[in-house]
Amino acid sequence: MAKRIDVSDLDIFYGSFKAVEGVSMSIEPRAVTAFIGPSGCGKSTVLRTLNRMHEVIPGGRVEGKVLLDGQDLYAKDVDPVGVRRTVGMVFQRPNPFPTMTIRDNVAAGLKLNGVKNKARLDEVVEKSLKGANLWNEVKDRLDKPGAGLSGGQQQRLCIARAIAVEPQVLLMDEPCSALDPISTLAIEDLINELKERYTIVIVTHNMQQAARVSDQTAFFNLKATGQPGKLVELDSTSKIFNNPTEKATEDYISGRFG
Amino acid sequence: MTGVSIADKTPGSHGESPLSGDGASTGRLGDRLFGGAAIGAGAVVVGLVTLIGVFLLSQAIPSLMKNEANFLTSTEWSVGGDHPRFGILRLLWVTVLSSLLALTIAVPIGIAVALFITNYAPKWLSKPAASTVDLLAAVPSIIFGLWGLRVFGPRTEGIQNFLREKAGWFPLFKETTVGSFTTIFLAGLVLAIMILPIITALSREVFAQTPTTHKEGALALGATKWEMIRTAVLPFGKPGVISAAMLGLGRALGETVAVMILISSLAQGTDFSFSFFDGGETFASKIALGAGEFDTPQKTGAYIAAGLVLFILTFIVNAIARIVIERRKAFTE
């Protein structure tokens, strides 16, 4: 069920500002692809075009193609709501629905899909929470508010919520940046397990994290502020970190940047 | 540090000892001063309210003692003479019925308008639409009263008659001695329009504050716009909408002039009915209409007693709103 993503000649705009230019890349299924690069180079922006969340921002606009197993996400007859059900997303700051219980948070996506059967919902809630390595910590308090969990637990709750609808791709925008090292490790372990079933794209500022969890790494850069960001190179993670083709990548990896 | 000398003198010059602050106070002058001022202001307000309460009670009690009817269950209202008989049942019913009708109409419309302005309207439209609704709040209630009587009221005659005919078997819609459109029903409709701006404005504010992360969380799960509103915007805004509704209800309960103009008075001794199509007075309009009778302490006391009931009613409404909001807090923090 994991799908591959092919991006070609993608330009991304905020109103009249071109934030990202000419991105072309292939994201492998059942693998983790990491986006790295300096702040403001457009990693989040590119990530959000992969499930059509970019256009939620007023003025957000895209030119080019994003193919999911050959199907253009931006074709005229494609419903963005359907795209987002196929391509799930986890945000930088954990954002469980604060008025919902833990159970309802996980079940939210299913309920949107019209699943009402209580037994089925309970089953998926348990499965997703187990999948997100959170079940043991919350199984006794499923009816407590999700906002009462720790930051790391909340983030895993958001991951459970995202995988509950069984997406084919999971996008994560700096999922560990608000977490302590132990929660971070828990989430990295989880990513390792999830990649057997999902195509995963993760944005991170943490080089070690990119090196630890990803199979491929994409390095984005921008020439100067106000200029559009660009994809410098995408390659296997070991190649990017040990022997990158581009000098800019090497400079960035080795910390000789800017 | 010129502030020191000024501040040092201020408490002294009023002959007060500087009040010690709460646990968070650093003991610095600014803290002590501000803490003292806050406690002082609080004390003044509490003191004033107590004084007013004591005054009102002292006025009302003698009249209540002389009252020969049951104050809570009687529908009579003759407050003069040696044998006063008065009760608030009818006032209470008219007040509550008209206000609840107003609320039932205004809350859904207010929420809908607020959602339209915050989530659906294109940018160029949302500002003017919001201002138009706010403008409604600036219309004086006497204007609403006159407009309701001259313009709006006659147009409701159709629906009022329709309900009287078709649903007249139901006590709320029963035919009464009031044949025209100047009924509790009309007052409720006009009150709805009057409280719509405040409900819309407050709801709009809370809806607009829904964190983007919640909205994006819902959208990223594949929610349609309406589903996003249901999962993120409405739950987030619920406490705000409740307080908006309660504020609106408070306004409707206390509205005087418009109601006075809009509802037909009933002749003494008219039978009590539960119907929307009856006339009568609300607490506020009764007191306003009775202003000419405030010539003896006994009569005045009776009206003050009615006023106190209105006060308690408003207080209960607010207390309920508080409890509802507090209950939800566990889920919003």
Ligand SMILES: Nc1ncnc2c1ncn2[C@@H]1O[C@H](COP(=O)(O)OP(=O)(O)OP(=O)(O)O)[C@@H](O)[C@H]1O
């Ligand atoms: N909502 C927005 N409206 C307008 N411009 C935006 C918006 N969000 C981002 N941008 C601009 O788009 C460019 C890319 O931003 P983006 O958030 O994708 O960077 P990033 O690589 O994710 O940075 P970071 O590592 O700091 O998260 C930046 O120049 C940024 O200012």
Ligand SMILES: [Mg+2]
């Ligand atoms: Mg980012």
